[in-house]
Amino acid sequence: MSSGKKEERALMRQKLRHVTSPGSGVAIEHGSETLTATVGSVLALDGERYLLTAHHPFVGVPVGTRVSSCWFEHGEDDEMVVYLSDEIGTIEFFSSFSTSSLSNTEDFALIKLDRSAKATSRYPHRLHPPGLETIPLHTTGGMRVHHCGAESCYRKGTFTGFLYNLTFPCHNGSLAKFSCTVIEAEPAIRKRKKHPIRGPLDFCLKGDSGSVVFTRDSTPLPVGLLLGHHQPDEFAAGLLLSGYVMPMRNTLDGIFKATGRKVRFDRKGWRWKPRLRTP
Numbered sequence: 001m002s003s004g005k006k007e008e009r010a011l012m013r014q015k016l017r018h019v020t021s022p023g024s025g026v027a028i029e030h031g032s033e034t035l036t037a038t039v040g041s042v043l044a045l046d047g048e049r050y051l052l053t054a055h056h057p058f059v060g061v062p063v064g065t066r067v068s069s070c071w072f073e074h075g076e077d078d079e080m081v082v083y084l085s086d087e088i089g090t091i092e093f094f095s096s097f098s099t100s101s102l103s104n105t106e107d108f109a110l111i112k113l114d115r116s117a118k119a120t121s122r123y124p125h126r127l128h129p130p131g132l133e134t135i136p137l138h139t140t141g142g143m144r145v146h147h148c149g150a151e152s153c154y155r156k157g158t159f160t161g162f163l164y165n166l167t168f169p170c171h172n173g174s175l176a177k178f179s180c181t182v183i184e185a186e187p188a189i190r191k192r193k194k195h196p197i198r199g200p201l202d203f204c205l206k207g208d209s210g211s212v213v214f215t216r217d218s219t220p221l222p223v224g225l226l227l228g229h230h231q232p233d234e235f236a237a238g239l240l241l242s243g244y245v246m247p248m249r250n251t252l253d254g255i256f257k258a259t260g261r262k263v264r265f266d267r268k269g270w271r272w273k274p275r276l277r278t279p
Contacts, residue, residue, distance in 0.1 A: 020051070022041050022122075023148035023153075024069060025072065026038070026051065026070060026088070026111065030060070034070075035171060037207065038211040038226070040211050042120065051113060052109075054227065055095045055097045056097060058091070072207055087114070088111075089117060104177060106253070109210075110258075140223065144156070145158065149226070155203055157185040157203045159185050159186075163180045166244050183223075183247065203243035204226055205229065209226055224245035225251050226246075227243075227245065228244055
């Protein structure tokens with residue numbers, strides 16, 4: 001594809017991606033870096049709308065920073081390229097997550113939406129939950145789950161039931177450390193007759209942090225907020241690379257501590273149904 005066609009396609013996508021929804025991307029330009037995450041949910045708090053996402057992708061970013069919507073495209077050498085759209089809001093609340101802590105138990109950020117921003121709380125049809133009910137940890141072993149991330153689109157998996165002490169690097173070189181409340185999710189093997197999958201299969205990708213993981217059944221319930229994925233190394237070729245999820249109960253309790261108020265799903269825009277691209 002020529003550079004002119006790529007630019008034209010990028011501009012077209014920028015015009016089309018004007019509605020922010022769960023599963024879409026958010027980005028912050030921080031120095032020379034573009035920090036990205038996924039919108040996990042659109043929440044209502046005292047008559048205002050907020051986007052729920054993860055905290056650790058925005059380590060070092062102060063409260064009050066402006067946030068833009070974004071999307072991902074495959075560039076040269078099959079690398080993901082981030083495209084920024086309009087500014088849609090401001091970071092107003094962060095979790096108590098800290099890179100100096102050895103046992104973080106929450107990881108969320110709340111982005112206050114501008115009143116002019118176009119956003120819908122409607123999830124893709126396979127994921128739409130009835131409410132904010134949560135699943136207790138002792139029931140997660142073998143549970144089938146799925147999520148919609150800004151970079152990977154739609155991914156399915158299964159909870160192993162194992163809890164982990166998780167450590168992985170942040171964009172600034174510091175380490176994010178979480179206690180053993182983090183749940184491991186293995187990707188589901190997708191069977192393709194014509195085009196077999198080669199190489200490792202991830203449950204999630206880098207830009208998916210902040211997406212909400214749901215049970216995969218007729219009544220999807222939120223299980224947790226996606227943190228990150230297994231860090232691949234030279235021995236990872238051909239392996240299933242797991243993702244790690246912070247229980248939703250931790251997130252809701254953390255939001256209550258940070259704001260002093262309970263949140264609920266925003267009910268506006270539920271008639272709008274985004275198309276779900278399945279890789």
